[in-house]
Amino acid sequence: MIQSVDRAIRILGVLQGARNLSLSEIAGKLELPASTVHGLVRTLAVHGMIEQELDSGRYRLGPAVLRLGNVYLDTLELRARTSTWSEELARRTGCAVRTGVLMGNEIMIIHHEPRPDGSRQMPEVGIVIPVHASALGKALLAYRPADAARVLAADELRAMTGETIVEAAKLEKELEAVLATGVATECDEAVLSESGIAAPVFDAAGRPIGAVGVVAPTTDWPLPDSTLDALREAARNISRELGSARWPVPPTS
Amino acid sequence: MIQSVDRAIRILGVLQGARNLSLSEIAGKLELPASTVHGLVRTLAVHGMIEQELDSGRYRLGPAVLRLGNVYLDTLELRARTSTWSEELARRTGCAVRTGVLMGNEIMIIHHEPRPDGSRQMPEVGIVIPVHASALGKALLAYRPADAARVLAADELRAMTGETIVEAAKLEKELEAVLATGVATECDEAVLSESGIAAPVFDAAGRPIGAVGVVAPTTDWPLPDSTLDALREAARNISRELGSARWPVPPTS
């Protein structure tokens, strides 16, 4: 691990958590001398990864990161395959559809198909949700024992709402249940009055690389079997397009 | 400029230009020994800025960059102000509306309001267009003499289409013309059969920080005066919301 690069990325990280920060604030958060941070910050700024506000002198993220993020989406085969099928899934179920991948202990949304009723909805691509608090996360963890073990061993499962599962034992039980049906559920666990179901997606080597799910208001809970079937079918179709021979693919080991 | 950080960002840059690259390909492009690149690549991968494909061993951008890009958009005040006004602008003109900021010698699109006719359109947020080939770029350059000088002094103005302005003198003339009306034009210069007009947006200190423009098929060219007026009004309104006392703000120096 290269120290200066590590620190530079950490700077991006703290800038991600706060709109904009002064040099000394960044230095404070990283517990480094200001002059050290200044060199890093300058290098990041030259490349447009961050930019300095012209009057206040404070730093914030720069346009280059947006470009990177955009290119990342284009390179994702999962996203390409997902977009057609999730459109159909949204139409059949009348719900919004989200696709996500695992990033550390969080699910990162890489595709969002809005509810087909045409109402204006926030684009959710790029947001992250804790794995343990989302159907997408649970669907993925159930088929990724190594990651599940890491999450279960964590100090705490942060509560997003009163319904969030915070006991490792309970989460483990639920992951086992997911394996039986191939579908994970989430009821008010990440956002109040928002629920949903999700299923894993596998690549050509049978590895669970992401999950697709439908989101619905909790007032519509539980979702009808037709929605469950449609979801399962969509996950199977996407997996097949990615080259997976079967669905679901039981976890090895 | 910190060498290792600079190199790390360069790696992100080459990964941006190619879906995925092997370690030795990256090393080749940067003209560095593979072992040096490996250390950098590992550090980037730990933070999710890039990820290694599990089977091929090749590297590609990672989910962390998407998150950064998303947060960047949220921190942009320009974007927040833009979204309401560009919606109205799109409705009044029947055209798609784009907002962009300057990144190096390119315009980066930070907001895209699709044409109101409801047709499915590619989201364009995150893409970049050479400044000299776009109305957005010309609108911005006209009010940013320092950046204009840099662009005009460049070795070449890359031709995107047959219509792209490639002579510095011609571009300079056009920038002067922009100052007279506050609006820049673009006719097939970036993309064939795509034309548009754009106007600069100013912040509280009167600095031109971005540009907003409407895009239309070249068959609709020239655009009616009503569209021009609507654009000017939108640019003025956005600037006012950002705290700018006047519009346009003539460039100082």
Added chain:
DNA sequence: AACATGATTCGATAATATCGAATAACTTTG
């Protein structure tokens, strides 16, 4: 106007990244 705060520059120091060589994991070829 003097002071305080924060950003930036500079230069000596030693910690750290670098690079070549060796190894390990695969793939392709004979």
Added chain:
DNA sequence: CAAAGTTATTCGATATTATCGAATCATGTT
């Protein structure tokens, strides 16, 4: 099926390079 070639990865000596404290500069405040 073996062997050669390719590619990623590890390791350790070396000197380049990042680091950090102090000094300077720019801003805004009392």
